[in-house]
Amino acid sequence: MKRFLETGNFAITEGAILAGCRFFCGYPITPATELAEAMAQELPKYGGVYLQAEDECGAMHMCIGAALGGMKTMTATSGPGYILYADPFGWALGCEMPLVVVNSGRVGPVSGITGAPGQGEFYLTRYPTQGGNFECITLAPNSAQEAMAMVVEAFYLAERFRMPITVLGDQLITDGFEDITVPENEDEMKEMGFRTYERGVCTGPEFYPYTDELDIPPVQMGSGHGGLCSDWTPTVEGYDIEEVEAHHKHAWRLIYKVRNNKEVFNHLYEKKYMDDDPDLVVVSYGTPSRVVNTAVDRARKEGLKVGALRLINLWPFPDEHFTRKTKYLAVELNWDGQLVREVERAAPKDAQVNFLGTCGDLPTIPDLLETFEKLLKDQPLERKGWELEAW
Amino acid sequence: MKDRLEIVASGFGGQGVVRLGQVLGEAAVKEGLRVTMLKSHGTEMRGGYVRAQVVLSPETIDSPMCENPDYFVALSSAAYNRFKDTVPDDGVIIFDPAFVEDIDGDLPCTQKELPAKQLAVDNFGRPIFSNSVALGAMAKLLEGDLGKEIILDSLLEVIPKFHEENRDAFQVGYDYMS
Numbered sequence: 001m002k003r004f005l006e007t008g009n010f011a012i013t014e015g016a017i018l019a020g021c022r023f024f025c026g027y028p029i030t031p032a033t034e035l036a037e038a039m040a041q042e043l044p045k046y047g048g049v050y051l052q053a054e055d056e057c058g059a060m061h062m063c064i065g066a067a068l069g070g071m072k073t074m075t076a077t078s079g080p081g082y083i084l085y086a087d088p089f090g091w092a093l094g095c096e097m098p099l100v101v102v103n104s105g106r107v108g109p110v111s112g113i114t115g116a117p118g119q120g121e122f123y124l125t126r127y128p129t130q131g132g133n134f135e136c137i138t139l140a141p142n143s144a145q146e147a148m149a150m151v152v153e154a155f156y157l158a159e160r161f162r163m164p165i166t167v168l169g170d171q172l173i174t175d176g177f178e179d180i181t182v183p184e185n186e187d188e189m190k191e192m193g194f195r196t197y198e199r200g201v202c203t204g205p206e207f208y209p210y211t212d213e214l215d216i217p218p219v220q221m222g223s224g225h226g227g228l229c230s231d232w233t234p235t236v237e238g239y240d241i242e243e244v245e246a247h248h249k250h251a252w253r254l255i256y257k258v259r260n261n262k263e264v265f266n267h268l269y270e271k272k273y274m275d276d277d278p279d280l281v282v283v284s285y286g287t288p289s290r291v292v293n294t295a296v297d298r299a300r301k302e303g304l305k306v307g308a309l310r311l312i313n314l315w316p317f318p319d320e321h322f323t324r325k326t327k328y329l330a331v332e333l334n335w336d337g338q339l340v341r342e343v344e345r346a347a348p349k350d351a352q353v354n355f356l357g358t359c360g361d362l363p364t365i366p367d368l369l370e371t372f373e374k375l376l377k378d379q380p381l382e383r384k385g386w387e388l389e390a391w
Numbered sequence: 392m393k394d395r396l397e398i399v400a401s402g403f404g405g406q407g408v409v410r411l412g413q414v415l416g417e418a419a420v421k422e423g424l425r426v427t428m429l430k431s432h433g434t435e436m437r438g439g440y441v442r443a444q445v446v447l448s449p450e451t452i453d454s455p456m457c458e459n460p461d462y463f464v465a466l467s468s469a470a471y472n473r474f475k476d477t478v479p480d481d482g483v484i485i486f487d488p489a490f491v492e493d494i495d496g497d498l499p500c501t502q503k504e505l506p507a508k509q510l511a512v513d514n515f516g517r518p519i520f521s522n523s524v525a526l527g528a529m530a531k532l533l534e535g536d537l538g539k540e541i542i543l544d545s546l547l548e549v550i551p552k553f554h555e556e557n558r559d560a561f562q563v564g565y566d567y568m569s
Contacts, residue, residue, distance in 0.1 A: 005417045005426055115432035115439075143427075176455065177413055177428035179420045287455070294454035361431075362456050 001188050003181045008144035008174040009034035012102060012167075013042055014182050015148035016074050018189060019155035019196055021100070022048035023066040023073040025059045027081060030114040031171040032104045035076045056081035060088035060101070067097040068229050070220045072155060072199060076102035078171075079121050080111060082128070089164060090129030091231055093136075093254060096208070098158035098199075098218055100151060101128075102167045104174040105286075105333070107360045116360040117170035117287055122338035125166045126315045133251035135258035137161065137265060138315040140168045140285040144178035150268075150312070152194045157265060159197040160214045161257060168314065170333065172287045172362070202227065207238030210249035212256040214264070258316060268312035269321065273300055277324070278307030280375055283343050284331040285311045288362055292331055295368035306372050311339075322346040327375055329354045331363055354381060392424075392536045394448060397457035398529075399474060401442040402466025402490060404432060407522030410549060411464065412443030414526055417545035418537050419447045427455035440469065447536070462532060464525060466490050483532060487521070503532075503568070510563050520553075520560035527564025539565065 012035055016024070024039040026032075040050040049066075053059035056077050063073040077085070082103045092099060107113035108120040125138040139154055141147040147169055154165040183189040189196070200217025203225045209216060219227030219238065232240035233247045272293060274281070284292045289310040299306040309321055322328070325348045330340035332355070340355040347353055356363060356371050374381060398415060400408045409430050416426040427446045433439025444457040459479045465471040465486040471494075478484055478500040486494065489508040505528050511521035523546060530542045543561055547554050 003420065005413065005420045005428075115430075171431075172429050172455065175430055177416050177426070177430070178455075179416075179424075179426045290452075291454040291456055297453070362454075364456070365454065365458060 001181050001183055003179060005177050006180055007034055007177055008147045010038045011144040011148040011180045012151050013038035015151035017042060017046055019152045020072045021074045023071040025051040025053050025062040026075045027053050027056050027059050029078045029081045031106060031175040032076045032078050056084035057087055060085045063099050064088055064092050064097050067099050068221045070199060074100040078104050078106050079108050082121055086129050090131060092164040093134045095229055096162040098162055099164045100154045100158055101164055105170040113360050117172045117333050119286060119333035125168050134254040136315050138166045138168050140312055140314050142286050142289045144173060145180050147173050156195040156197045162218050170286050206236050208234040208236055210253055212260040214261055265313050266318055270310040272296060272308040274307040279305045280327045280329060280372060282308045282329045282331060285314060288331050288333055291362050295365045299369060299372050304372055304376060317342045319346040325351050327352045329356060331356045333358055335359050396447040396536060397460040398445040398462045399457045399460040400464040401470035401474060404439045404441050406466050408441040408443050411522055411526060412445045414546045414549050416445055417549060418542040421541050422537055424449060425452050427452045429455050468492055511560060514563055515556055520556055523557040523560035524564035527561035528568040531565050531568035
């Protein structure tokens with residue numbers, strides 16, 4: 001294994017190449033520009049292809065093309081580019097094309113603040129395209145090291161589920177430097193818990209079976225067995241059609257191949273001090289979870305019964321963690337509150353769900369500790385300047 | 392060393408704030424430490440605000456934020472004013488008088504003037520080496536936590552050009568702090 005100081009952007013590139021990615025098409029955007037740079041530099045060394053598209057919409061379309069050609073492929077962007085993936089994202093979902101999409105969150109809306117972290121695309125990664133009748137899988141790492149691991153995992157899931165998978169990071173993860181450890185061979189990858197899955201070729205006769213089964217290899221153009229790459233509903237045999245019954249069966253598969261196989265990814269979470277029924281559960285994902293961990297450590301030292309739940313698999317939302325009637329606090333890098341809405345939906349109706357959001361910077365440990373204390377004493381969270389908004 | 396050492400550098404884009412953090416982080420990795428470095432910046436390549444927050448620890452680092460930096464390298468008045476109050480009593484502010492004009496004499500922490508830009512111009516005729524001067528000064532202050540030679544090696548690795556001048560500038564900064 002090699003260990004060095006690098007950015008999350010570079011760590012993600014390493015992970016993608018380890019997972020077998022040999023085609024990257026993107027459009028540079030802060031804070032994921034260095035990812036495109038690293039891909040341009042590294043991919044050719046492995047016989048891969050880097051392509052800069054005219055925009056993000058074109059970039060993801062070209063990734064779909066490469067996936068249809070049998071390549072493992074990835075694109076990466078930030079919020080303003082992720083929204084431009086909307087059209088090809090639906091196409092990749094509908095045609096069941098495996099690919100990996102990285103979104104490094106910055107502060108929105110629109111261009112917002114480029115060099116600061118944001119978590120404004122929590123729901124967007126669940127609904128990245130129009131039309132409904134699909135389910136999505138989103139993974140949210142909280143460090144450069146984990147971003148590398150989750151990109152490898154995303155390639156694994158993309159192949160098995162035959163769909164695009166989003167890795168949702170933030171500016172601090174991709175732009176920040178961290179000491180990273182990179183495995184150098186398959187044994188070391190296994191040792192680090194990295195799972196990989198080889199690309200197969202669907203040889204028919206059923207190209208789009210109406211089941212919730214996994215591990216059906218994707219269609220591949222030029223394989224001699226036909227395949228479909230259309231924006232219309234695919235039939236079992238791989239023809240496109242606009243017909244109600246075929247669409248019902250297809251939509252059912254897109255939803256239930258994910259919902260009925262959650263055990264493949266629902267171990268992706270982290271719990272801290274959660275074994276003694278804490279009076280307050282702090283829920284977060286991504287970089288804020290690291291500050292939350294430190295704050296919860298300190299709270300425990302002060303005798304506060306606080307636990308931390310960090311979600312890595314964001315979608316489908318892991319409702320199973322929210323069965324207890326207790327106090328919850330969602331900590332997010334936005335002021336409007338997104339994760340908190342899902343916590344409120346998943347938690348028992350009489351649970352108390354609270355929100356602490358920041359815009360452009362991580363929450364501070366004193367702010368977190370003060371919030372924990374207030375909630376445990378049943379005091380209201382007053383609005384303090386712009387920083388703290390009662391939910 | 393301490394369980395956790397925090398270093399903040401902040402100034403304008405183009406001054407080498409990120410490079411400074413990166414070199415110290417690289418040196419810490421070589422010393423076997425865990426490292427995180429957050430960087431925040433504006434859109435501009437040059438002239439916008441930049442901040443690097445470096446945390447070094449023998450253990451896994453949870454929060455990567457520098458809430459009470461042990462060392463704060465201030466390379467603009469705006470940065471000085473924004474972060475000076477976060478430095479604890481036993482912390483050190485290192486400021487370049489070419490960029491930081493008004494110093495708050497009431498701060499309880501130690502404040503060290505480092506005319507890095509002037510030293511670079513005087514010794515090498517170019518302000519571009521002021522960053523290496525600052526790194527030399529930091530190497531003196533961090534003695535006991537990070538080895539001087541390891542920081543210098545990391546500097547030469549991270550900045551592949553002008554090795555001779557960078558090495559000399561590093562020594563100028565080190566001697567200035569000695």
